[in-house]
Amino acid sequence: MKHAAAFGALTILLGGLAVSAHADQGAIEYRQAVFQAIGGHMTALVRIVRREVPHTDDLAVHAAGIADLAPLTEHIFPEGSGDGRTDALPAIWNNPDDFSQRRDAFIEAAEGLRNAAGGPMNQFMPAFQTLGGTCQGCHDNYRAD
Template identity: 40%
Template sequence: MKKTAIRGLKTAILSLALAGLIALPALAQEGAIKYRQSVMKAVGGHMAAMGAILKGTGGQARDLKVHADAMAALATVAANAFPEGSDFGMTRAKEVIWENPVEFKKVVQVFIDESAKLAKITASGKFKAAAAQFLHLGKNACATCHKKFREKKK
């Protein structure tokens, strides 16, 4: 009788420990995924805001620099938003990011370089050139990466 009670307790402790082992990394991953999604939302927010200013549908030209600088800074953050193991959970990040990190890093570098270039052009006040660079960034960084490394919505 006593033996079975102890056995039951042991099983419970072991189960809890195992559950904890599994749950803790899972929680950490969920946190990393949520963070990444927040960063990407901010990236998208600045893109949409710049698009509005450049097309003249909203905002003010003098604020373009704020968004362009933020984007250049965020690009370096985004590079760190894909830690190992953050491919499990509610994420559309494809596994190939971690399977082929060299390829992924190349695209991230494009993001960093092109957004830095946009910030530079914006600072020089060349509105037209900024619009062209904005599109260039969207196509070569955002769209290219999403095509290769982001799962479709399911």
């Protein structure tokens, strides 16, 4: 009985989402969720490298998390997803070549961080700074303040 009720509630929830969510707003919210996940790993890495927590063994997990998520940026900017509640600027779709270059630099830097994790800190830190630069480089040009 409990299960039937829970299933009913889930069906209503999913049905409600399907009719209420405008397709483009769904794409926007998915994109933002992906960036929040990336941002969560970045925040965790900052806490570790500042030695606010002693979890240096977790560096590789967070670096891998970012490296796994980074290629998703190849498909989370579909045409039309610049309209709605988003900080993504129209420049993304107006300058596709520059945007993809920055995106590719980010994916490469994330892979670089994955490779540097597990190695000495004096190799991890430059890779971390390179990655941070690719976040900022894209945000400065393609994300509203």
